[in-house]
Every structure is written in structure tokens, then in C-alpha cells.
Amino acid sequence: MEPKDRNLEWKDIWIKKGLNKNIAPLLADGYDLLTADEYDCMVFQVTRPIGLIGNENILECGCGAGAFLASLLKVYPTLKISGVDYSPTLLEKARGYLNGDFFVADMTDLGFLEKDTYDHTLSFGTLLYLSSEEAASQAISEMMRITRPGGMVYIGEIPDAAKRGEAESIRKASHQSVKKISSANPDHLYLPKEFFKNFARATSMDLRIIDHTEFDLGNYQAARYRYSVYLTIKRK
Numbered sequence: 001m002e003p004k005d006r007n008l009e010w011k012d013i014w015i016k017k018g019l020n021k022n023i024a025p026l027l028a029d030g031y032d033l034l035t036a037d038e039y040d041c042m043v044f045q046v047t048r049p050i051g052l053i054g055n056e057n058i059l060e061c062g063c064g065a066g067a068f069l070a071s072l073l074k075v076y077p078t079l080k081i082s083g084v085d086y087s088p089t090l091l092e093k094a095r096g097y098l099n100g101d102f103f104v105a106d107m108t109d110l111g112f113l114e115k116d117t118y119d120h121t122l123s124f125g126t127l128l129y130l131s132s133e134e135a136a137s138q139a140i141s142e143m144m145r146i147t148r149p150g151g152m153v154y155i156g157e158i159p160d161a162a163k164r165g166e167a168e169s170i171r172k173a174s175h176q177s178v179k180k181i182s183s184a185n186p187d188h189l190y191l192p193k194e195f196f197k198n199f200a201r202a203t204s205m206d207l208r209i210i211d212h213t214e215f216d217l218g219n220y221q222a223a224r225y226r227y228s229v230y231l232t233i234k235r236k
């Protein structure tokens, strides 16, 4: 039997989510355990280290229905936003209420976007659905390629491989009441911090890692085992 491809199994789920006409972007994007205010507060805190001014041209990889971009726009209303997602149904929702360019594509292959196009590229709560460390490296390399020198590649909500055991029991308890929309039950990609340290070393990027326990994310259980990574592209 062929091994299951985690990212393809998730793709079916993300397409199904977007088919629900009445669902709010936050729920369509899978945030069942946060209120809109809590989510806004999380987005504000995790993006602060990027040092946004407000007029930048940014791309979010795995933007879904646009909850993250919509939150960012509340703080920085003049950002120029774009998004990539492999779920056309979720992207359709984002296009319905956000002004920006939205592309249906797999974040591991952004060949249709030119080098140095964006001031910053971001990916929040998405890397965990990829199939392997190799796919994650491909996605980050693509983000790096299309980000201008001096800009940042920001990746958030990465499950920490060092906390996997703890994370799985936290998730089991916190997700008991969350309704499943598929019988498939794909797991997440957990990444060790060493993976990013090696990546930054190999590509000569500056790296900052922040555990989500360092932010004030209230009772959000996933914050106990997730972290954010800020990679700065050196100026030429």
C-alpha cells in the first residue's frame, strides 16, 4: 500500500472547509479554539518582531480564507497584501472581502513569482501540514527567493519536535469538542529548532526563534508547544 501523503490528506480537508458558505474566515482557517479578539492579539504579538512600518508589500503562504491577513490589516491598514493557498475554496473566501492578489498554488513551488518581489513573506499555522522536512525546506527556500534582501521570512505556529509527546496529549484534550469534517485523521509535521538553525547557517540568513510561551497568548493551549521563526535575508 502507498504511504499516505499528509499534505494531500490535509488538502481535502482544507477544500471541504471552504465549501461551507456560512463559516467565518477564522473558523474556515481552523481556529476553533480562539475568539476573534484572542486571534487578533496573537497575530499582533507574533508579527511585532518583523518590525512592520505599514506600507510594505507582503505575501502570506497558506493564507486560507484570510484570517491572518485580515488581522494584520487591522493594525497596518495600508499594507499591500497577497496570498497563496492550495485550497481554491478558501482562497475564494479571502478574495470576497480582502483587496490583494490571491494565487491558488502549492507553497513548495512558487515558480510563477519573480525573485525579490516582496518586502516580507509570512506563513502562519501552515508549515505543520506539509509532508516532510524536505517539503518545508522547499517552501522556505521559495519564500526566501521571492523576498527582497533586507526583508524577512516569518514562519509561525511551528510544532516543536522536542515537545511532541506533551503536544499530542494537550491536543487530544483540547480538541475533544472540535467537530471533524473528514474521517481521515492526518497528523502534523513537528520540526526541531535545529532544522531552522541548519537552514539559516546553510543560507547565511540571520535567525531568531521565539517560543510561543514567551508571548501572552492567554489560555491558547497550542502556544505551549509551538514557536515562531524570523529569518532575515542579508542585504547584498
Ligand SMILES: C[S@@+](CC[C@H](N)C(=O)[O-])C[C@H]1O[C@@H](n2cnc3c(N)ncnc32)[C@H](O)[C@@H]1O
Pocket (backbone or CB within 6 Å): 007, 010, 014, 029, 030, 061, 062, 063, 064, 065, 066, 067, 068, 069, 084, 085, 086, 087, 090, 105, 106, 107, 108, 123, 124, 125, 126, 129, 130
Ligand atoms: C490553519 S490554516 C491557516 C490559514 C492562515 N494562515 C491563517 O492563519 O488564518 C492552514 C492553511 O494552509 C494551507 N496549506 C497547507 N498546505 C499547503 C501547501 N502545500 N501550499 C499552500 N497552502 C497550503 C491550507 O489550505 C490552509 O489554508
